[in-house]
Amino acid sequence: MSSSLKTSPGQNIRELLQSGEVIAALDWFTREADAITREHIEICSIPASPFQETARAEYLRDKFLELDLTEVEIDAEGNTIGLLKGNSLKPLIVVSAHLDTVFPPGTDFTVRRDGDILLAPGISDDGCGLAAVVAIARAFRKNNINTAGSVLFVCTVGEEGEGNLRGVRHLFTKSRWAKRVDAFLSFDGPGIDRITNRALGSRRYRVELHGTGGHSWGDFGIPNPVHALGRAIARLAAYPAPLEPRTTFNVGRIAGGTSVNAIPTSASMEVDLRSADDAELRRIDAYFRRTLGQSVDEENGERRTGDATLDVQLKLIGERPSGETSPESMIVELAQEATSLLGREARLDQSSTDSNLPISIGIPAITLGAGGTSGSSHTLDEWYDPRDRDMSLKRGFLLILGMVGTPK
Ligand SMILES: [Zn+2]
Structure with missing residues (x-):
């Protein structure tokens, strides 16, 4: 299999789908659906109010350590970071979701179940994104998928409201990774077809x-x-x-x-x-x-x-800041290709997410849905239905693999 950066995105994903190991990793997301949901529940049961994300950050740091990621730390701003090191640090793609919710300290974060549906403040925004980040890191490890470039997994603080993107801002302006990131992918909220490439x-x-x-x-x-x-x-x-x-x-x-x-x-x-x-x-x-x-x-x-x-x-x-990642950029083309190869129609859209910050400094960035469906976001009745979540995780996995490439 060739390195991904030179060939056209469509070839890349199709090429990846020729590999037995990649197919096995994709199947893993379907097989592990219940375990991913259990993990999702555990993450969301840990309170994470604005400026009080530490307990959830520590839980995720422990997960990153368990998965044998390297450079694992909670950085000076409170972001949890872990590196999946490939053959090289080039290219380096950040795969992220946000730790914080909009709910104040004292909120009951207990997750309730109603059949398949999960109910809790933040269960979708951005609990499903955090579950996606951990599941994708685990899929790389459990299926022994090697990469040419590297993936930096980041759970950010301060995405919502007065947090004012403080986590991702720190990552791109002050952290030691600031000048080394080539592309940024955030999982925020549910869905399979949406590709947010414009920053509101x-x-x-x-x-x-x-x-x-x-x-x-x-x-x-x-x-x-x-x-x-x-x-x-x-x-x-x-x-x-x-x-x-x-x-x-x-x-x-x-x-x-x-x-x-x-x-x-x-x-x-x-x-x-x-x-x-x-x-x-x-x-x-x-x-x-x-x-x-x-x-x-x-x-x-x-x-x-x-x-x-x-x-x-x-x-x-x-x-x-507002701005746009060009629809012709590799990350958008790969995301579109991955979506259509999974049998869905991609839809470019605009939103206010962690991607606003990298977009504003010229780093290609998009935000994707982390699968499933949800409603009553930012209310105490927030719900999430994980059905077909594996589709979005497969899409994200293929996109990431397309970005960093597999070793020759
Ligand atoms: Zn969000």
Whole structure:
């Protein structure tokens, strides 16, 4: 079998499917389906709240050690890392899933079963991705599949919400692997046909306004932070967001004030801006910041002589770059080829995942479904049905093998 990097992707996967060892490894995923589900349950039973992923990270580190991966560690940011070393460290592909969930400390992470269906917070997002990472590492080991390049398995912290991609950001900017990765693959959520090659960008802000406050009648005229927020929200709500490239805005939280007849001393809001296109994201971002300034100026402009102006604090609480891995890149072509050779039709899509970060620095990256189906994501009723999960694991396995190649 030849090294994969020179031949066309289609040949690669078809070529791989000529190998008895590869076929045996693919069959292994079907045979081991129940064991993979048991492992999935074990992983998801370990709490993993934002900024509190350590217990789950340690469990996965122990799994990586059991599988005889090398360079196993929990890095300075909290990511679990293990290397499946091939003949060379070139090419090096990262295969990852995220450890964190959106659920706060104190959440009951016990996994319940209803027939074949598994129920637990995070069981799908991203429990099934973590199960995929471990299953694929095990498939390489148990079936003695050697590779030309190497695979770095990574379970990342901080994918969700205010985690702001801190795990994958560390991996690509500060870790010792930062400059050595040639491609990135994330398993996030269920499904078999989806190939996320476009990164949905977002910027998130927290705005705080402070004033002197006062009596609603006696001090009328003092700048009112809630009124200033209202002016700013009205301007944002009037923004002509394009449908294509899809661009959205949301004021998700507001707070402020203490009484109906008091001018508040403070008010705050949290704002989420997103666009499929980086230029559009910069445009709505500039609009938001400019009109926030105008709104505060307007409120200050109506104050009585001698009154203090409002103080504005604008804090960026989240930033995800947008971008695209070309549909012609090898990782996307291999993923498409693997999907169709398994009898499914691949679908390119766009989402906000760990892949946003490598894409933004020019490293080919995609996110794939880890198989099965799910629903009620990000709620306490989240469920996952593992039926046909093996299809997606086979797809991922073939793609990875196509990327790193088998020794000549
Ligand atoms: Zn996720």
